[in-house]
Amino acid sequence: MARQNPIELPISLYIEDIQLKDSIMQLQKRIKPKKKQEGRSHRGKRTVKKEALFGNITISKSVSRALDEMGYTKPTEIQLESIPVLSKGDDVVGKAQTGTGKTTAFGIPLVQSIDPTKQVTQGIILVPTRELASQVSTEIRKLSEFLPIRTIALYGGQSINKQITDLRKTPHIIVGTPGRILDHISRGTIKLNNISFAILDEADQMLDIGFAEDMVKIIGFTPRTRQTALFSATIPRTIKRLISRFLRNPSWIQVGAEIDAADTIKQIYYEVADQDKFKGLSELLSYSSKENKALVFCRTQIGVDRLTKRLRNSRFDAKSIHGGMSQSQRERVIRDYRSGTPRILVATNLAARGLDIPEISYVINYNMPGNIEEYVHRIGRTGRIGNLGTAITFVGEDDFNMMGLLAKRFGENLEKGRLNLYKA
Numbered sequence: 001m002a003r004q005n006p007i008e009l010p011i012s013l014y015i016e017d018i019q020l021k022d023s024i025m026q027l028q029k030r031i032k033p034k035k036k037q038e039g040r041s042h043r044g045k046r047t048v049k050k051e052a053l054f055g056n057i058t059i060s061k062s063v064s065r066a067l068d069e070m071g072y073t074k075p076t077e078i079q080l081e082s083i084p085v086l087s088k089g090d091d092v093v094g095k096a097q098t099g100t101g102k103t104t105a106f107g108i109p110l111v112q113s114i115d116p117t118k119q120v121t122q123g124i125i126l127v128p129t130r131e132l133a134s135q136v137s138t139e140i141r142k143l144s145e146f147l148p149i150r151t152i153a154l155y156g157g158q159s160i161n162k163q164i165t166d167l168r169k170t171p172h173i174i175v176g177t178p179g180r181i182l183d184h185i186s187r188g189t190i191k192l193n194n195i196s197f198a199i200l201d202e203a204d205q206m207l208d209i210g211f212a213e214d215m216v217k218i219i220g221f222t223p224r225t226r227q228t229a230l231f232s233a234t235i236p237r238t239i240k241r242l243i244s245r246f247l248r249n250p251s252w253i254q255v256g257a258e259i260d261a262a263d264t265i266k267q268i269y270y271e272v273a274d275q276d277k278f279k280g281l282s283e284l285l286s287y288s289s290k291e292n293k294a295l296v297f298c299r300t301q302i303g304v305d306r307l308t309k310r311l312r313n314s315r316f317d318a319k320s321i322h323g324g325m326s327q328s329q330r331e332r333v334i335r336d337y338r339s340g341t342p343r344i345l346v347a348t349n350l351a352a353r354g355l356d357i358p359e360i361s362y363v364i365n366y367n368m369p370g371n372i373e374e375y376v377h378r379i380g381r382t383g384r385i386g387n388l389g390t391a392i393t394f395v396g397e398d399d400f401n402m403m404g405l406l407a408k409r410f411g412e413n414l415e416k417g418r419l420n421l422y423k424a
C-alpha cells in the first residue's frame, strides 16, 4: 500500500491577497478618525514630512525607500491600523502576536519621530529576550537606512564594556532587555530624560519573565510627556494595570481574533505512546521535503539535546537551541538555520516567541506545551505573513488534560491525524 503523506498541505497561492483585500475593506469600515486638531497630536509634536505612500498610509520618502529595499510592498493589517495613529503622536495598545508585522508597525512611526540633528536618545524599545532585541534592532536599522539615525541593541550576554564604548556615540534609539538597560542607567551610561517615544514589545512575556519591576523603573526614568505604545499577544489584568499607569488615552488596536492561531496554520495532533514518539517524529520529518524547515519543541534543555543527538544519529540535519547555550552559540545556530542548515531546529520555549524565521513550514510539539498561550506562541512560529504552515502536536500518555483544553479552544481547527506506525 502506498504511504500517504499525513502532513501534505493544499497550497493556494492567492489566499494572501484575498485575505489582505478583505482586511483592508473591513478596516475602511471600522476605523473612524478621532476628532483632533488636524495633523497634530495632543502633545503637538509630530512633524513628519508626508511625502510617499505605503498602501494608503502617508510616510516619509526615506522610509519609503527603505521599505522598497526590504521588499515590503503593502502594509499588513496591524501596520494599516497602527502607523497612522502612532504617527499622530497618540498612544497605542496593540494586541497582536509576532508574525503580524508589528515591529514595522511601531518602527515606522518611531523612526519618523526622531530628530537626527539632536544627539540625544529619543526612542526606547523594551523587549523580553536577547533574540528579540537583536531582531527588532535589525528591523529598525533597516527602516532608518537612509536616515542618519543610530540604533543600539543592549542585552545581557554581550560584553558590557563593548556596549559602554558603543554608547559613547549617543544612540537615537535603544532596543534592549530591561535588566541590561537598568544596568546601564545605574552606571550612567544611558540617559532617558529626552525620550519622546517608548515602546513595550511583547509586554505579557516581559511580565512572565519577571521584568515587571524593571519595566516600571525604566519608564519612570523617561519624561511623562513621552508617547507610549504597548504590544502584547494577551492582555491579562497585570498588563491592564500597566496600561492605565503608563499610557494616556490609548487607541486599542487588535488584529485577528483573540489569541487565535492564524488561519494560515493547519493544526494536527497525533496520539502517540511515549516510547513511539521518536519513531513518529522520524516518520513526519522524512515526509517533509528537504527545503522545509521544521522547529521541534521539547520541554527541557536536556530533552532538547537528547532529541537532537538521536536525530543526528538517524542522519537528520538537526541542531539544538536553548537557554543553556551561550548567546553567541545561540546566534550562530539561528543564523545557520535561517540560511538553510540545519533544516531542523530542536528548541525549548526560548524559541516560542519573537524568533522570526518566515520559512518555517512545520512546528512540532514533541512535548506538549504547558498552557494554551504557550501553544499559540509556539505554533505562531509557522504560517507567518500569509505563508502556510503546519503545527503538529504529539499527545502522549500524560497529555490528555492539556489536549482537552486545546480541543475546547480550537475545536474543528485541530484535526486528529494517525501516524503510519499505528496503521495496520
Ligand code: AMP
Pocket (backbone or CB within 6 Å): 071, 072, 073, 074, 075, 076, 079, 097, 098, 099, 100, 101, 102, 103, 104, 356, 358, 384, 385
Ligand atoms: P513581526 O511581527 O514584526 O515579527 O514581523 C513578521 C515578519 O513579517 C518579518 O519577517 C517581517 O520582515 C515581515 N514583514 C513585516 N511587515 C511586512 C510587510 N508589510 N510586507 C511583507 N513582510 C513584512
